[in-house]
Amino acid sequence: MNIIEVKNLTKRFGDFVAVDNISFTVEKGEVFAFLGPNGAGKTTSIRMMTTLLAPSEGEIILNGINPQKDQAEARKSFGIVFQDPSVDEELTAYENMEFHGVLYKVPKDVRRKRIEELLKIVELWDRKNHLVKTFSGGMRRRLEIARGLLHHPQVLFLDEPTLGLDPQTRNHIWSYIMNLNSLEQITIFFTTHYMGEAESIATKVVIIDRGKIVATGTPAELMKKTSADTLEKAFLALTGTTIREEEAGAIDHLRMGRKMHHR
Amino acid sequence: MSINVIYILWLRQIKRYFRSKARIVGSLGQPLLFLLALGFGFGPIFQKAGQGNYIQFLTPGIIAMSILFTAIFSGIEIIWDRQFGFLKETLVAPVSRLEIMLGRTLGGATVATLQGVIVFVLSLFVGFHIYSLIALPFAFIFMFFMALLFTALGTAIASVLKDMQGFQLIMNFLIMPIFFLSGALFPLDGLPKVIEVIARCNPLSYGIDALRATLSGVAHFGLLNDSIFLFIGVAVLLFVGSFLFSKIEA
Numbered sequence: 030m031n032i033i034e035v036k037n038l039t040k041r042f043g044d045f046v047a048v049d050n051i052s053f054t055v056e057k058g059e060v061f062a063f064l065g066p067n068g069a070g071k072t073t074s075i076r077m078m079t080t081l082l083a084p085s086e087g088e089i090i091l092n093g094i095n096p097q098k099d100q101a102e103a104r105k106s107f108g109i110v111f112q113d114p115s116v117d118e119e120l121t122a123y124e125n126m127e128f129h130g131v132l133y134k135v136p137k138d139v140r141r142k143r144i145e146e147l148l149k150i151v152e153l154w155d156r157k158n159h160l161v162k163t164f165s166g167g168m169r170r171r172l173e174i175a176r177g178l179l180h181h182p183q184v185l186f187l188d189e190p191t192l193g194l195d196p197q198t199r200n201h202i203w204s205y206i207m208n209l210n211s212l213e214q215i216t217i218f219f220t221t222h223y224m225g226e227a228e229s230i231a232t233k234v235v236i237i238d239r240g241k242i243v244a245t246g247t248p249a250e251l252m253k254k255t256s257a258d259t260l261e262k263a264f265l266a267l268t269g270t271t272i273r274e275e276e277a278g279a280i281d282h283l284r285m286g287r288k289m290h291h292r
Numbered sequence: 293m294s295i296n297v298i299y300i301l302w303l304r305q306i307k308r309y310f311r312s313k314a315r316i317v318g319s320l321g322q323p324l325l326f327l328l329a330l331g332f333g334f335g336p337i338f339q340k341a342g343q344g345n346y347i348q349f350l351t352p353g354i355i356a357m358s359i360l361f362t363a364i365f366s367g368i369e370i371i372w373d374r375q376f377g378f379l380k381e382t383l384v385a386p387v388s389r390l391e392i393m394l395g396r397t398l399g400g401a402t403v404a405t406l407q408g409v410i411v412f413v414l415s416l417f418v419g420f421h422i423y424s425l426i427a428l429p430f431a432f433i434f435m436f437f438m439a440l441l442f443t444a445l446g447t448a449i450a451s452v453l454k455d456m457q458g459f460q461l462i463m464n465f466l467i468m469p470i471f472f473l474s475g476a477l478f479p480l481d482g483l484p485k486v487i488e489v490i491a492r493c494n495p496l497s498y499g500i501d502a503l504r505a506t507l508s509g510v511a512h513f514g515l516l517n518d519s520i521f522l523f524i525g526v527a528v529l530l531f532v533g534s535f536l537f538s539k540i541e542a
Contacts, residue, residue, distance in 0.1 A: 079384050082541065104386040115377040119308045131300040132385040160311075 031090075032057040032184055032216045033078070038087035040073050047073040049240035050087070055184075055233070060210055060217045062231035062248075064224070064264060066273045070240040071220045072112055075188050078218075079109050092183045108133075110177035112188035112220075114169060118162035122153050122172050125161060126179060133180035140179070147175040150201055167193060174202055181209065187219035191226065199223075203230060224261035234260070238268045297387045301395025302402065305366065309403040316407070323358045323411045327351065327418050330477065343479065349510075351412075351420040352503035353476030356438060359408040360496060363439045364467055366400025367446015367533075370540075371456055379540075389538040397443045397533065404439035405432070412507075423509035431506035437522050438499035444529035451536035470496050480512050495525035 033055035040048040048070040055061045065071050076082040078089055080100045089096055096103035116125050123144065130140040148154040151171035161169060174190050185206070191199040207230060209215050221227055227234060228248045236244040236251070244251055244267050248260045257263040309316070331347045338346035373379040382392050409432065412420075422428055449462055473487060474496035480488065491497045502518035505511035511518070 081380065081384060101386065101388065104384060107384075109384055111377065111380060113377055115381045117304070117373075117378045117381075118376065119311055120304065124304075124307070128300055128304060129381070129385075131296050132382065132387055134294070134296075134386070 030057045031055065032059075032092055033061075033218065034088075034090040035074075035078070036088045036090075038074065038077065038089060039085045040070070040077060040082065041085045046240050048077070048084075051237065051240070051242050052087075053235050053242065053245060055216060055218060057183075057216055058210065058214045060207070060230050060232045061219070062227040062234045063218065063220045063237065064227055064234060065220075065237040066268055068239075068273045069237045071237060072188055074237070075109070075186050075218075075220070079107060079186060080104060106182060107184045107186060108177055108180055108182040109186040110174050110188060110190045112192070114173065116161050116169055116172055116176070119160065121158050121160055122148065122164070123157040125172060126176055129176045130179050135180050143179055147178055147205075150205055151175045151198065167195075167198075170194060171198060171202075178205065178209070181213055181215060184216045184218055185209070187217065189220050189222065191221065191223065199226070224259065224264055228260035236264065236267050243267050293391060294387065297391045298395040298398065301382075301392060302399040305396060305399025305403055309406070316410075319358065319362060319407060320410060320414065322361075323354045324414060326357065327354050327411075327415060331418065347415075347419050348421075348508045349479070349504070350477065351415040351418075352507050353474070353500050354415070355408045355411045355435065355507075356474070356496060356500045356503060357471055357476055358411045359404045359435055359439050359499075360442050360467070360471055362407040363400060363404035363442035364446040364449070366403055367397070367443045367448070368450045368453075368459070369400070370396070370447060370450035370537075371453060371459075375455070383540070389540075390534050393447060393534045393537045397440065397447055397530070400443035400446065401436060401439035404443060405436045408435040408439065420507075422507050424506075427506040427509075431503055434499060434502040434506060434518075434522070437526055438496070441495055441499070441522065441526045441529050444526070444533035447533040448529065448536045451533070451540050470494055474500055475512065476500055495521065498522050498525070 031054045035054070036052050038048055038051050039046065051070075051074065063071055063074070073082065077084045078091060078096060080096045080103055083097060091103055092106040094103045094106060117128070120128065126144045126148065127140070130144065135143070145154065148157055151174060153168060153172055153175065156164070156168070161172065164172065170193055177185070177187070177190075187206075191202060194202070203226065206217060210217050231248055234244075234246060234248055234251055235242055244254070246254065251263045251267070252258065252260060255263040255266040257266055327347070327350065331350050335346040338344070338349065343349065370379065453459065453462070473490045474494050475491055476496070480491055480497070483491070498513060498518040498521040501511050501513045502515060502522065505515045505518065
């Protein structure tokens with residue numbers, strides 16, 4: 030059963046085509062890696078799948094729901110850890126977790142238990158009553174991930190979840206996520222620049238470059254296809270070795286667009 | 293409609309308010325300055341013109357002013373939430389935009405009401421005295437309605453503005469006129485026609501009038517008119533605010 034179906038999805042910001050006619054499917058329970066260099070269109074695609082952005086063309090079906098037509102129902106099906114910060118700095122770590130739990134209607138006893146469990150995994154339990162504005166970048170990132178794992182959705186989107194974290198924390202977090210995946214059949218849809226992560230946990234990989242899909246398969250298939258012995262080498266063989274322009278988020282594109290219109 | 297969701301959004305606003313002590317104290321400076329400088333500065337002229345004690349007249353206007361500013365700012369905080377990324381967190385959650393809007397607006401309105409109550413208490417030290425203890429609770433209710441109305445207006449504005457660049461425009465061409473053309477500082481009798489018409493269309497005029505009626509015992513429009521127009525204003529702006537907020541894209 031396909032939990033995500035994306036057909037001919039396109040997103041334009043003015044003349045710039047961020048996502049160019051992509052199609053793919055994700056099966057229920059799959060650990061799906063969505064890989065690509067900076068600016069490839071990963072985050073824009075995730076924003077469209079999570080109701081934050083309207084596609085220019087094409088269709089998305091998520092858990093049998095079109096997130097464009099029935100946003101409210103779609104939002105019940107997924108959870109997301111954003112690439113950029115989204116915690117409230119004026120609240121404590123615990124309050125951020127509590128807020129999320131209430132919004133996602135996690136029952137009180139489950140909520141309390143999971144908040145403790147998750148904050149311990151990301152080693153923020155002894156800082157739980159501190160305001161987030163006193164946290165370092167890494168601590169905020171860990172809180173962000175812990176919060177995203179508080180409710181157990183059908184699909185969990187993780188947009189570069191482990192960026193900037195040390196290997197110890199990354200291992201803890203991934204083993205928790207893989208446990209969720211196997212125990213509760215939660216589909217994992219993630220992006221990362223750590224090819225080792227994708228190679229060891231992904232059951233399916235899609236590589237996107239300049240808005241277009243350039244390869245699809247299991248990590249083993251992609252390595253075989255490119256005669257590479259690691260996914261990183263396969264990735265480089267498929268996307269080339271030139272460095273890309275740093276990605277401007279969808280919001281930045283909107284802002285740039287607005288400013289240009291004003292002039 | 294989930295009470296828990298609305299409650300946690302309300303609670304967030306309250307917590308943020310009590311944690312920013314500097315903001316609370318800072319935002320008391322302006323109303324106090326107005327009360328002291330204008331109150332004592334224009335007091336003698338007001339008295340000579342046969343209008344009575346100016347502090348008695350001015351205080352409800354200054355209370356309304358601090359409610360107006362705090363409420364609009366609470367609504368406009370959505371822009372900050374967007375810039376700090378927190379707005380996304382609420383927008384992808386499985387809760388309706390109406391719940392988010394209501395929770396935030398009730399929170400912002402509570403904060404603005406508290407600010408109004410603080411200014412009221414301070415005014416007692418400047419020489420303001422209430423005319424009736426029985427009418428006092430009604431004054432607080434009117435403060436809350438005013439706060440609700442202008443928080444909803446702030447939400448509506450924030451839903452349309454994408455960043456703080458347009459804020460100066462809103463401040464000088466909407467908020468300041470609302471304040472100065474409301475009868476907060478001067479009586480509405482015998483004004484040029486244009487000013488009077490504007491004041492009559494201004495929801496703040498009715499809020500101030502209701503506060504004068506309940507705190508000082510004088511009214512221009514009458515309490516019934518005040519209540520009707522405030523109620524209509526709250527209903528319209530809550531509707532407009534919810535509508536514009538539902539169109540927001542993070």
